[in-house]
Amino acid sequence: MRLSLRGLSKTFGPVKVLDDVQLSVAPGEIHGLAGQNGSGKSTLIKILTGVYTPDTGAHLSVDGAEVRMPVRWNEVRAAGISVVHQDLGLIDHLTVAENVCVGGFPTARGGRIDRRERDRLTARTLERLGIDLEPDALVAGLGAPERAEIAIARALRDHAPGKGLMILDESTRALNGEELERIHAMLRRIVAEGASAILISHSLPELKAVTQRVTVLRDGRVAAAGLETDDLDEHDIARAMLGSSFDIAASSRAAQDRVERGRPVLRVRGVSGTNLRHVDLEVAAGEIVGITGLPGSGHEELPYLLAGAIPGAVGGVEVDGHELGHDAGIQDRLAAGLALVPERRDRDGLALDLSVQDNLCMPRLRHHGSAGFVGRGWQADQTWHAIRELGIRPADPRALVKQLSGGNQQKVLLAKWLTGNPKVLVLHEPTQAVDVGARKDILRRLVRAAADGTAVVVVSSEVDDLTEICDRVLVHQSRGGLRPGSADDPDLLVQQIYAAQQPTGASA
Template identity: 45%
Template structure:
């Protein structure tokens, strides 16, 4: 009945104006029973604003109409209308200080249970069963703030679907796969398909266009707050969607070839890691040269997520040596790492990469204030503003408002600021952890260009990513981790997505079993 039954969700003429910004401009769309509708667009196109209005976080401008209907086509009014919409937000909406058990209990409270602490073995077993539906094994009794991004996403998904028995509902997912690996994505997709097959409607927001082609029935494209295209997925391919999103045919950063952009061979070693251990990492060693991009691949739990923060001192290192330009760094000391010339772009930019309530200017200049100081420590405001404007032009920040709080920018523009603030200090070593997670294809291409430019300037780049296409696109070589150890080193000449996936999963390939005999 997709597309023919009365819509479960109908939006008409939805607009939203923030100070100095028209985030949505007359948006209209429908979601029918059994249908998965993908909403696409650049970061800043209005996708997240649309979701937040539906969730009641923001209020639409006057004139907008939002109708929620049941499976018979009858409008649902009052609190029941809001109960018919279920959300997984980009920021997940989890309470970091609470455990998985307690976060799931908050969801149960909203369904009518008494407001009381969640305790007991029964609740723990229930939480473990819910999480196990998504193929995840995690400790449900630790605060979710200590979980990896992928594990946090799975908790949010479990909470959204917990106890959902009505078919005439709409599930809205805002970038649910941003931190998930291939197998985890497929588990989520199966859950979404089951939800749609029951007669529910699904709104799916993702920057991963291949996922959209696989999952969605219909695509709605937003650009600058307006709907610019609406087509059945079967009528589209990857390149067409990129063109619709960008408004023009752009060079996809995912096809960049580092060999074509290299002018010189890598230089002297800038980062030497010897026998580093801690958390899920065991006896990791690496030599990174100036002007080289080395990738770190591996599935969830391989140790890939812990490596960059451990080298930077943001996570405990129990053993081994880390040296920058021959200078050994004290373990667990981020200040020493920064002073040595190391910079770190974390996977979770909102919680660890920037200060969201500060302006673009304040975030950009925060890591290095000394050159902006006059005599007696006074800040040279004119010089600070000039540098801010220069870096906004360099990274293509939109809108170019230096005094606007970073929290009002899209995810892609936030990530540009995180990268720019570290590139401004001209680091010797740049640690990147999932640098394009949750950004659109346009922002991705811009970030790739910035990374390649840093490489050309002589920075050594360590790129930790779950995106095999990204690793193949950017890296001179890739080290694959499994169970905390390097199981293969893939040179540029042999670097393909298929090879990386096989190495990460330990599959059989010609010549033997990957992942058992150590680095090649």
Template identity: 35%
Template sequence: MARTDPLLSMRGIDKTFGNVPALIGASLEVYEGEVMALIGQNGAGKSTMIKVLNGFCRKDSGTITLNGEPWAASSPEMAQRGGVSTIFQEINLIPFRTVAENIYLGRELKTRLGLLDLRRMQEGARRLLAEFDVDVDVRRPLGDFSTAIQQMVAIARAVSLEARLVIMDEPTSSLDESEVEVLFETIRRLKAKNVAVIFVSHKLDELYAVCDRVTVMRDGRTVAVSTMAEMTKLQLVSTMLGRDLTEVSKAGATAFTSGAHSIGEELLAVEDLAVGRRVRDASLAVRRGEIVGLAGLLGAGRTETVRAVYGADPHQKGEIRLFGKKADFKRPIEAIEAGLGFCSEDRKHEGIIPNMSVRENLTLALLPALSRAGIVDEARQREIVTRFIKEIGIKCSSPEQKIRELSGGNQQKVLLARWLCMNPKLLILDEPTRGIDVGAKAEIQRLIRKLADDGLGVLMISSEIEEIVEGADRVFVLRDGRTVAEFDGDAITEGSVMEAMAHSHGEVA
């Protein structure tokens, strides 16, 4: 990696939205063939920095050069043509178009008659995806495939554009371990071709696996730049949070606290459940005041299991008991009326309604109880919203602020409040801290523990082992659609859970 002039230089970047400064003198430099980690809490300025670079929004002041020349993209499309390609965390392709059409979107191959040359596009798409070890029918609509496959298609498309700089925003959030390794190998190939990569991730292990240097942002400013080898994980977290190193060291990997708390009667029991092709024999149970962790690799059947419990998907075999009685919900509304709440892993598509306000999103499930003859009791609605904004600590300018303008962590708090205002007895949380920063993650974890301590039953899916190990009172492990182990108390360790996920050497449920 040559260390002459940087390929990208962003210096003294300022950006304000209304009266709120998003960037204050921020800087970022990336060299050819370098993988630069860009990290910070939600609201630190990472996304705004990327949007300024790729032309999504304009800077107020500062200088940007690419390959020594002034750079000012007016749109992401212009940035792409200029050699800067962005892979967003939220997949922004077209689900009803084929895989091949998505890969060639905006640069379609044509025949001599000016028609789409589908054969050449399909052949090119197959060759490109083969480099990523992805073998799918490129003639099928993209939406037919899993989120992980869609993410790999988005990555393949960006790489195929022959960019000089590739920006990857949380690219592994929907990938399993083997797919992550394929992505890392792709990044190494890009490095070998002198392509630079800006890698945004909340997963610190990934940074050490693939990045050369790290840029840390906090409150709109660049607060540290270092090689990965010179900064420990503890130092990274300390720098991101602006907290003393010893304070962070004492806090543990998560904000879950241990200690004695009351666990009551059984709320939910699932036995021998089969759902579609993914779930063949799943069993679990949740008691009042208990956090139950549902662990497993991507594709193990965790989400499919809880969706069947909630009535979102039908199950073909097995029994579900809720509060001691058989429950066979055909629709989610039946589960809601019975006292269940469910926060989906897909916050964008199955959680928030982006163009509606915090108030409207928070009380969405409660509207039937707030309405009479189709008229909403707005005074009661405002009272409930104000109470939960205060109790949960939702950071917003007002209840009328559009939820899309909030950070991921605050959006997640709104979704939690949506169910808490329904006074549920059991709350199902699917990846509750995915894609949110360290500080917001800690707030969510503390809130989950408090809810359980107050008597709520919590069934939590998490791909982060530390979150399962430190947060759960009991853990069920799924592998290939089967419950292969159950752990509680001191038996819950990273080693035991990971061993069960991989080899099913544990206490069989």
């Protein structure tokens, strides 16, 4: 067995976050590790990499050799375990070779970095992995799939072919479509030589598509151990994660019978950006409209053009009869009732060092009290309401947002704007890198917002999300404009996304 882990437990104070966890990974296997945020996945990886010390009684072996616990990172690295983290850990102003070798530069006499050997080592690693990059290329100019390839090359730099175990900790989260399949193909080539990988992902389709077996954690325990994915469907994995079955689509469709579609609240006329051309759009009160397209085709600009976060070259936006020119800024759009939930919650959406309550109430501070005094009662009321409504955990208004899991951070970001009852809510990739339970809560909350009369625009590459909650889906075309897509059939919608790259002139 490439990796064997037995009897792993971890206690923080009175809370047992891992309880007698077992995990085994075979040579030549991609093993999936699934579970909701807070299930214990991150704690497990931090124990394997020496960040945390486990409770007594844990045993770890790699290729039959016992690894002492607590783990020393240099020892586990020497045993052949490496990690590709969620943020990839790349340094933009350095070259490919410098990023591949960081943490293990070859040295010459006197301890200086041997640059020639560094470049040779990088070239050999890239060639072995089938990566077509120059060692001296700057990382800053590379796209998402190339960046993922560099992070994988760094993880496998010291592994002999056919040996070692690589852990991918949500490191494919920024990839879609052909980009994602490109990385999957590389992983299959690596394990075909005999190496092994643990893939941690919130994407059930990804786990089903690329792993041979999957282990599911729930509430710190193993809910399913080493299940063969050929014998599973996505609902089987979700059921193991949640402890029950669910059907977002059915509940969402039922909720969409809530009210008749209202009058148009959002009108967009001829809005253009760098890659987005001449978009016309109307969204009614109580309606959920999805926008999608191939990654990089330009539709990703739309949320930020609508919200004034990036200036539009031409075109205008009207919110509930209030005309906003292309030069209207963020404050003008907010005042008109248009709110944005951006893709990058860590960079653009949340103040990570502040509390849940501070983040939730920040947009409305000016509307309460006076300068220097804003009151606390209304803040507590709004925060507790959001915590209950979205199931934010821990249910503590004082908890720092940076201490929350990704799914709970996303719930805080959504609640931050929904609590203000916007007339128009625009979201970019609202379920990216959240677990299946958080996804369910987020999608249901969007359906409820529409039921309350909000016009909702969801810009997403997740076709399942779009077909589950949207009244209409519009596909961005290669030469500008939007055309109708399927709001019921995800397979058909995927076909329409690719077909939309053919020259057409239709617009919605």
